[in-house]
Amino acid sequence: MAGPIQQWTIVALVAVGTFFLTVGTIGLLRLPNVYNRMHATSKPTTLGTAAIFLAGFVYFGPGGAGMPSLIGIVFLFLTVPTGAHMISRSAQKIGVPFLGSVTWPAEAADGGESDGDPDGESAE
Amino acid sequence: MAAEPLVATAANAGLVIVSALCVLCGYRVIVGPTVPDRVVALDAIATNVVAIAVLFALKTGRGLFVTVSLVLAIIGFLSTVTVAKYVTEGDIIERRE
Numbered sequence: 668m669a670g671p672i673q674q675w676t677i678v679a680l681v682a683v684g685t686f687f688l689t690v691g692t693i694g695l696l697r698l699p700n701v702y703n704r705m706h707a708t709s710k711p712t713t714l715g716t717a718a719i720f721l722a723g724f725v726y727f728g729p730g731g732a733g734m735p736s737l738i739g740i741v742f743l744f745l746t747v748p749t750g751a752h753m754i755s756r757s758a759q760k761i762g763v764p765f766l767g768s769v770t771w772p773a774e775a776a777d778g779g780e781s782d783g784d785p786d787g788e789s790a791e
Numbered sequence: 792m793a794a795e796p797l798v799a800t801a802a803n804a805g806l807v808i809v810s811a812l813c814v815l816c817g818y819r820v821i822v823g824p825t826v827p828d829r830v831v832a833l834d835a836i837a838t839n840v841v842a843i844a845v846l847f848a849l850k851t852g853r854g855l856f857v858t859v860s861l862v863l864a865i866i867g868f869l870s871t872v873t874v875a876k877y878v879t880e881g882d883i884i885e886r887r888e
Contacts, residue, residue: 677849685808685820688839692812695835700826704819708835716842719805723845726798730839732854736845739861745836745862749833750871753796754876758827 673725680722687715699765701758709751713743802850806843813839830874837867 694707717740724736816839819832846858876882 674795674797677798681801681805681846681849684842685805688809688812688842691835692815695832696815701825701831704828705831708831708838712835712838714866716838716845719842719845720860723802723848726849727854727857732848732857735854735857735861739841739845739857739864742861742864743841746868747834747838750868750875751831752828753872753875754827754834757823757875760879761827763825763827 676725677722680718680725684718684722687718688710691715700765702755702765702769703750705755709747713747716743743753799850803847805846806850809839809843809846813843826878827875830871830878833874834867834871837863837870841867 688711691708694711695704698704698707720736720739720743724733727733727736744790813836816836820829820836823829823832841860841864844856844863848854848856848860886888
């Protein structure tokens, strides 16, 4: 049913998605802090699952189950950063310490917000 | 419709790898020193299960499992937000007095 170009596209997308999921899990296991782990899981996991959803779209086509795949991509890009942001906020409210000289952006400077996070660790 | 052998092989390999990643995330769920660590690991497991559902749809050639993955994504997001609110507030739906 699917041509050879379509099949190899599906194989490549599944390989890319599996690679990104692997990177996210390695980051979850090896990084030292809650915030760094969340930074490591949210973005690569979103990209990997979006690539696998794209493989589903290529396989099923726009007529059948391809449209739910695209809706799944949009849904992931909306919900995963929201969930990660809520976990990071609750972790800061609980009092999980930061690494080194990292501070919460609201407390960093009194006048105006600080743009330069040292590691870009928060709110991702 | 029957799945093509090449796509089925790729989906099988992906299923094995992503299942192993779920087990590795389970290590962080068990060991993780704080509660947000466990929540982050469970969120990663939920996203991996979404990918597993799509890979299973590719393996069997049934489009129904893409819808299953959408439902799993919704449940994972809701559980993450609920646990985050519960950890902070001690309550999920805030009462106004």
